[in-house]
Amino acid sequence: MSKNKLSEKEMKEWIEQQWGYEKLPMGGSVPFGGSSIYFKTGDWSPFKAVVDRETCTKCTRCFFLCPDSAITMDDDGIPIMDFDYCKGCGICAEECPADAIAMKDLS
Amino acid sequence: MTKASSTPGKRVGMTGDEAVANSMAVINPDVVAAYPITPQTIIVEHFSDFVNDGEVDTEYITVESEHSAMSACVGASATGARVFTASASQGIALMYEILFIASASRLPIVMAVANRALSGPINIHGELTDQTVCRDTGWISMFSESAQEAYDAGFIAFKIGEHPDVSLPVMYGLDGFILTHALEGVYPLDRKFVKKYLPEREMVHPTIPGNPVSSGLLALQNYYMEIKYQQEIAMDAARKVIPKAFEEFGDLTGRYYKNVEEHQMEDAEVAFVTMGALAGTAKYVVDKLRKAGEKVGMLKVKTFRPFPEEDLAKALKGIETIGVIDRDLTFGAPGPALYTDIKTSLYDHKERPQVLGFVAGLGGRDVAQDEFNYIYKQVLKNKGAEKSVPVEWVGLRK
Numbered sequence: 258m259s260k261n262k263l264s265e266k267e268m269k270e271w272i273e274q275q276w277g278y279e280k281l282p283m284g285g286s287v288p289f290g291g292s293s294i295y296f297k298t299g300d301w302s303p304f305k306a307v308v309d310r311e312t313c314t315k316c317t318r319c320f321f322l323c324p325d326s327a328i329t330m331d332d333d334g335i336p337i338m339d340f341d342y343c344k345g346c347g348i349c350a351e352e353c354p355a356d357a358i359a360m361k362d363l364s
Numbered sequence: 365m366t367k368a369s370s371t372p373g374k375r376v377g378m379t380g381d382e383a384v385a386n387s388m389a390v391i392n393p394d395v396v397a398a399y400p401i402t403p404q405t406i407i408v409e410h411f412s413d414f415v416n417d418g419e420v421d422t423e424y425i426t427v428e429s430e431h432s433a434m435s436a437c438v439g440a441s442a443t444g445a446r447v448f449t450a451s452a453s454q455g456i457a458l459m460y461e462i463l464f465i466a467s468a469s470r471l472p473i474v475m476a477v478a479n480r481a482l483s484g485p486i487n488i489h490g491e492l493t494d495q496t497v498c499r500d501t502g503w504i505s506m507f508s509e510s511a512q513e514a515y516d517a518g519f520i521a522f523k524i525g526e527h528p529d530v531s532l533p534v535m536y537g538l539d540g541f542i543l544t545h546a547l548e549g550v551y552p553l554d555r556k557f558v559k560k561y562l563p564e565r566e567m568v569h570p571t572i573p574g575n576p577v578s579s580g581l582l583a584l585q586n587y588y589m590e591i592k593y594q595q596e597i598a599m600d601a602a603r604k605v606i607p608k609a610f611e612e613f614g615d616l617t618g619r620y621y622k623n624v625e626e627h628q629m630e631d632a633e634v635a636f637v638t639m640g641a642l643a644g645t646a647k648y649v650v651d652k653l654r655k656a657g658e659k660v661g662m663l664k665v666k667t668f669r670p671f672p673e674e675d676l677a678k679a680l681k682g683i684e685t686i687g688v689i690d691r692d693l694t695f696g697a698p699g700p701a702l703y704t705d706i707k708t709s710l711y712d713h714k715e716r717p718q719v720l721g722f723v724a725g726l727g728g729r730d731v732a733q734d735e736f737n738y739i740y741k742q743v744l745k746n747k748g749a750e751k752s753v754p755v756e757w758v759g760l761r762k
Binding site for chain 1: 468531568569576577579581597
């Protein structure tokens with residue numbers, strides 16, 4: 258892990274304190290890595306990718322294609338969607354060769 | 365071909381484009397990403413020779429468009445590298461989107477602009493509009509009068525842009541064909557000079573392995589204004605840094621530049637004000653008019669952004685009327701770029717000259733002695749006019 262990573266507390270300060278132009282780093286940069294984890298972009302879409310565990314062939318295609326790295330594989334080799342970060346783009350459902358993923362309104 | 369390691373002090377013949385390429389060979393930038401376009405082509409062509417012959421250590425990225433060229437420059441500069449590119453006209457128009465990103469990301473990329481008229485109608489010749497339209501991109505913007513000035517501009521541009529208080533990209537223009545393709549005598553510099561004048565770039569937060577930085581981020585209602593204001597502060601800082609960069613350059617080379625260069629301004633009653641290669645012709649005409657007993661001077665605006673309001677007001681003290689000659693155009697505005705900026709800058713000064721505007725030399729049309737003499741006649745004719753005088757197009761057929 259990189260040395261210039263902020264703790265969750267520091268990150269919250271960063272977001273909540275709304276610094277002015279004097280304190281903000283130059284050019285709108287954030288001088289540490291991994292900040293995207295604190296931005297839960299999963300609420301962007303009403304549609305979520307839902308896996309049918311029976312149909313899934315464990316091919317891992319969805320894992321590699323997810324643009325938000327919101328898919329991990331569980332111990333059985335079946336994908337788990339992280340709804341904190343799944344923006345509902347539907348790429349996994351479109352690309353699943355076994356049609357095991359459906360986009361559903363879970364609201 | 366001129367070697368990158370030319371002997372300083374010895375005058376060498378080169379075109380404006382070759383001068384720019386040669387200056388970059390001496391600077392030895394880390395990365396150059398560029399796409400050829402007339403009349404800039406010789407710059408990148410000639411520089412690629414230096415790369416091929418191993419005279420520079422530069423990583424030369426060939427790209428498929430100017431949009432990609434500037435994008436590659438942004439990426440390279442974000443790692444802390446010293447980055448150069450060059451373009452013109454349609455090329456600048458194509459990279460326009462990325463110009464704003466370069467300045468907002470505070471990346472001191474340096475770009476030579478072989479100033480050329482924009483299409484349409486399609487034209488390849490000299491005009492400054494391709495650079496004047498970039499006035500709101502957040503780049504520092506300068507113009508050159510000669511091949512020597514274009515040669516020197518590269519060194520000065522990196523010096524200013526990379527200053528930690530500034531950290532902004534810099535573009536410098538040289539008139540298409542008039543400077544880019546005309547052969548002139550140029551005094552080259554060497555790497556010893558670069559070592560003294562241009563220390564290695566130091567970046568605050570470079571994006572390098574092991575040091576992750578998020579840049580080019582989304583900043584909406586809650587942050588956008590603060591980040592834009594930071595750019596304004598940087599431009600203001602450039603006002604202080606630029607004269608020092610000129611002075612230091614002058615102390616080492618004997619060639620002193622100024623935001624606003626004055627020529628025959630002592631006891632002058634009227635003056636020409638212009639930018640780029642037109643300044644050379646203006647000086648020549650002024651000298652001739654002076655010999656004929658006319659009290660005329662001329663000002664060359666070298667630095668266009670940040671606009672040198674104070675220098676201009678100072679230089680114009682006591683002048684009755686000026687004729688501003690723009691080789692650029694804006695439609696439906698109070699006047700062309702330099703004219704409107706000068707008028708705006710002078711508004712708050714109690715003692716200010718009458719400002720007359722002229723548009724000349726668009727699309728590379730010649731602006732020679734006759735045209736300047738005509739402008740001078742018009743300036744005298746309208747001197748002291750009570751009604752406002754509309755901007756006049758010089759050399760236009762009805």
